[in-house]
Amino acid sequence: MKWTKTLIPTLREAPSDAEILSHKLLLRAGLIRKLAGGVYTFLPLGLRALRKVERIIREEMDRAGAIEVLMPALQPTEIWEATGRAETAKDVLFKVKDGSGRQWFLSPTAEEVITTMAANEINSYRQLPKNFYQVSTKFRDEIRPRFGLMRAKEFIMKDAYSFDTTDENAMASYQKMYDAYKRIFDRCGVQNFPVEADTGVIGGSHSHEFMVPADTGENDVVFCEACGYAANIEKATSGIPKTAARDIGPAPEKFATPGVVTIEALSKAPYSVPANRQIKTLVYIADSKPVIILIRGDDQLNETKFAARTGAAASRPATPEECFATLGAKPGSLGAVVNVPAGVRVLADERLRGANDMTTGANEDGFHLKNVAIERDIKVTDWFDLRTVTAGEPCAKCGKSLKIRRAIEVGHVFKLGTKYSVALNATFLDADGARKPCVMGCYGIGVTRTLQAVIEQCNDKDGIVWPMHVAPYQVCITPLAVAADHPCMLLAEKIYAELTARGVEVILDDRDERPGVKFKDADLVGFPxxxxxxxxxxxxxxxxxxxxxxxxxxxxxEETVERVLALVK
RNA sequence: CGGAGCGUAGCUCAGCCUGGCUAGAGCACUUGCUUUGGGAGCAAGACGUCGCAGGUUCGAAUCCUGUCGCUCCGACCA
Incomplete structure (x- = not known):
C-alpha cells in the first residue's frame, strides 16, 4: 500500500476528550475516529489491526474445534423474556422499535439466540459436543462509555457457546477454550493472565477472566507471586486469620455513645474500641427484602460476593429510612443483637465466626453494646465470606503475601450449566433414550477492547510499538526522496514489490514530506x-x-529483502 | 441518575469575569519560492451561522433561561 493512497490522518495533538494513553494513540495514529460518545469509526489502519486480532481469534477457535456462525444483532424480545434476562439485563439492553411498533433488542450477547438455534437443530447426543462462535458487533447501553474502545456502546466481540451432554464433558469444553484463550492473547503480543472470576447471579461453577495488566484497567486483581493464585477482587479470598476469642463477661452491656456514628469515632477516646473489635452492621435491600450484614469493623463488604451468596437479582444499600424501619435505629447505631424482626436474614462474614468481646450498635441511636459474643448473642442465619481482600494479606493457598493490581478484562470463560437450555428447551436424547438439557458454556473476547489493550501495553514516548502479529503493516518503507525516477524511490519500489511478493505486509511512505515528518509518523503509528x-x-x-x-x-x-524477511518471522 | 466542568476554524486553545469596531493564535490545509536525515522558513490564501433555541439590550461569543452534546468523579457494569 502507498501511504498517499490510503488514509492515515495522524494528529500532532490528541483531541481533548481522550483521557488515557491508548485512547490518545488510537486517535493520534489515525486508527479510529469518534462519531458519538462510545461510537467509533475504524479508519483503514485501525481496521487492519482489528482484522489481525480477529484472524488470530478465528485461527485458535477453529483449532480448538469451534465452528463459526453469524447471528443477528436484531433480536426478538420473547427469547429474552423466556430466560428472564429481559428484566435482569434491562439496564444494558438497547431497545429499538420497528415501524409497526414491535420491540426488538440489539444484541449485547447471544445466549438466547444460539440456544434457540440449538433447541431446533440439536436432537441427539450424537450431534454433541458442539461449540459455535461468532465475531460480531455488539451493543450495550452503557451508562457511561469510557476510554475510547475500552467501554463503548457499540463494540466487536467474539462470543462462543458450547453444548455438551454432561457436566464432565462441559468442563472439557471449558478447558479447551481456556487453553485457546491463553494462546490467543499470547499471539496478540500482550502480557496476560487468567484469574478466577465471580460467576454472578447467573450461577454456574466455573469462571475465569483473562486480564491484561494495566494501571488504567477497570478491574482489581488479587494475585500471589509465590504460588500463582490469581482472582478478581470480586471473588478473591485470603488466608487472613479469624478474630481471636477472649475471656469476656456473661452478657452484652449497653453504653452511651452520643453522636458516635462511625467505626473510626468509636475507635477513639474516650471509647477506644479498636476497629477489629467492632461489628459493622449493614442493611441491604435484596430483591425488595431487607437483609442484615455483619462484617468486622476494619473490613469492607464485597458487594459482588454478597449478591452472589444471596442469589438476589438486584441489591442495593438500604436508605437511612429503610434501616430505621428494619432495626429501629439510624445507620451508625445499628446492630443485630436485639430488635431483629423475624424473617429478616442475618448474614455474617466468616472472619467473625467465634468472635467475642465485640462492640456493635445497640439499635438505639446514641448507644452501643459491648461484651458481645457473636455466636452467643446474635442469631446468624448464614455465614459467608463477604469481605474484600486487601493487599498484604496471606495467600489462602501458600501463606505468602497477596498483591493487588489493576487490569483490563479482555476475555471471559464461563461454565453456564443448563439455565438457558432448560429455559429455551434445548434438549437432546441420550444413548439411553432419556431427554436431557444440553450443558452449556459461554466464552467471550472483547475484540476491540483487546486491540486497545495491546496499545495500552505496547507503546513508548514516540507512539505505538505494535507487536508483529497485530501490526497494521509489518514494514514501512521510507524513501527520503519520492520523485518517480529518483534512485531512492526506484529502490523503495523494488523492495516494496519483492517484500509484497514474499507475503510481507508493506506500506510505502510515498509522501513528499520532510524526513522528520515521515519518521515521526512512522514511530507514532508504530510499524514494527x-x-x-x-x-x-x-x-x-x-x-x-x-x-x-x-x-x-x-x-x-541487495540484502535488504532477506534481512527484513528474517525480522518479520 | 447525583456532583463538577467544557462546547469559539480540521486539532489544541485564547477572548467571556467587566457586552461595543472586521472574532484571534499555534498546528493542519491551498499556492509560490527557498529548504531537505527527526514534526522547516518566508509570502500570499482558504476555512467560523462562537453547539442550538429563546430572552435582556441601541448592540450578545460575552449577561439570563432552556435545550442538546462532550469530559471527569460517583453510582452502575448478566
Whole structure:
C-alpha cells in the first residue's frame, strides 16, 4: 500500500476528550475516529489491526474445534423474556422499535439466540459436543462509555457457546477454550493472565477472566507471586486469620455513645474500641427484602460476593429510612443483637465466626453494646465470606503475601450449566433414550477492547510499538526522496514489490514530506520495521533497517529483502 | 441518575469575569519560492451561522433561561 493512497490522518495533538494513553494513540495514529460518545469509526489502519486480532481469534477457535456462525444483532424480545434476562439485563439492553411498533433488542450477547438455534437443530447426543462462535458487533447501553474502545456502546466481540451432554464433558469444553484463550492473547503480543472470576447471579461453577495488566484497567486483581493464585477482587479470598476469642463477661452491656456514628469515632477516646473489635452492621435491600450484614469493623463488604451468596437479582444499600424501619435505629447505631424482626436474614462474614468481646450498635441511636459474643448473642442465619481482600494479606493457598493490581478484562470463560437450555428447551436424547438439557458454556473476547489493550501495553514516548502479529503493516518503507525516477524511490519500489511478493505486509511512505515528518509518523503509528532509503547511504549502496523497538542497522541494498524477511518471522 | 466542568476554524486553545469596531493564535490545509536525515522558513490564501433555541439590550461569543452534546468523579457494569 502507498501511504498517499490510503488514509492515515495522524494528529500532532490528541483531541481533548481522550483521557488515557491508548485512547490518545488510537486517535493520534489515525486508527479510529469518534462519531458519538462510545461510537467509533475504524479508519483503514485501525481496521487492519482489528482484522489481525480477529484472524488470530478465528485461527485458535477453529483449532480448538469451534465452528463459526453469524447471528443477528436484531433480536426478538420473547427469547429474552423466556430466560428472564429481559428484566435482569434491562439496564444494558438497547431497545429499538420497528415501524409497526414491535420491540426488538440489539444484541449485547447471544445466549438466547444460539440456544434457540440449538433447541431446533440439536436432537441427539450424537450431534454433541458442539461449540459455535461468532465475531460480531455488539451493543450495550452503557451508562457511561469510557476510554475510547475500552467501554463503548457499540463494540466487536467474539462470543462462543458450547453444548455438551454432561457436566464432565462441559468442563472439557471449558478447558479447551481456556487453553485457546491463553494462546490467543499470547499471539496478540500482550502480557496476560487468567484469574478466577465471580460467576454472578447467573450461577454456574466455573469462571475465569483473562486480564491484561494495566494501571488504567477497570478491574482489581488479587494475585500471589509465590504460588500463582490469581482472582478478581470480586471473588478473591485470603488466608487472613479469624478474630481471636477472649475471656469476656456473661452478657452484652449497653453504653452511651452520643453522636458516635462511625467505626473510626468509636475507635477513639474516650471509647477506644479498636476497629477489629467492632461489628459493622449493614442493611441491604435484596430483591425488595431487607437483609442484615455483619462484617468486622476494619473490613469492607464485597458487594459482588454478597449478591452472589444471596442469589438476589438486584441489591442495593438500604436508605437511612429503610434501616430505621428494619432495626429501629439510624445507620451508625445499628446492630443485630436485639430488635431483629423475624424473617429478616442475618448474614455474617466468616472472619467473625467465634468472635467475642465485640462492640456493635445497640439499635438505639446514641448507644452501643459491648461484651458481645457473636455466636452467643446474635442469631446468624448464614455465614459467608463477604469481605474484600486487601493487599498484604496471606495467600489462602501458600501463606505468602497477596498483591493487588489493576487490569483490563479482555476475555471471559464461563461454565453456564443448563439455565438457558432448560429455559429455551434445548434438549437432546441420550444413548439411553432419556431427554436431557444440553450443558452449556459461554466464552467471550472483547475484540476491540483487546486491540486497545495491546496499545495500552505496547507503546513508548514516540507512539505505538505494535507487536508483529497485530501490526497494521509489518514494514514501512521510507524513501527520503519520492520523485518517480529518483534512485531512492526506484529502490523503495523494488523492495516494496519483492517484500509484497514474499507475503510481507508493506506500506510505502510515498509522501513528499520532510524526513522528520515521515519518521515521526512512522514511530507514532508504530510499524514494527522501518526501512529508510536516503541519498547519502544509498550512494554507499546501503539502506537502513530500524526495528521500532530496537536499534538501527545498515544493510547492503541487495540484502535488504532477506534481512527484513528474517525480522518479520 | 447525583456532583463538577467544557462546547469559539480540521486539532489544541485564547477572548467571556467587566457586552461595543472586521472574532484571534499555534498546528493542519491551498499556492509560490527557498529548504531537505527527526514534526522547516518566508509570502500570499482558504476555512467560523462562537453547539442550538429563546430572552435582556441601541448592540450578545460575552449577561439570563432552556435545550442538546462532550469530559471527569460517583453510582452502575448478566
Amino acid at each position: 520495521i522501518r526501512v529508510s532509503i536516503g541519498e547519502k547511504s544509498l550512494a554507499k549502496g546501503k539502506v537502513e533497517i530500524k526495528p521500532r523497538n530496537g536499534v538501527m542497522t545498515v544493510s547492503k541494498t
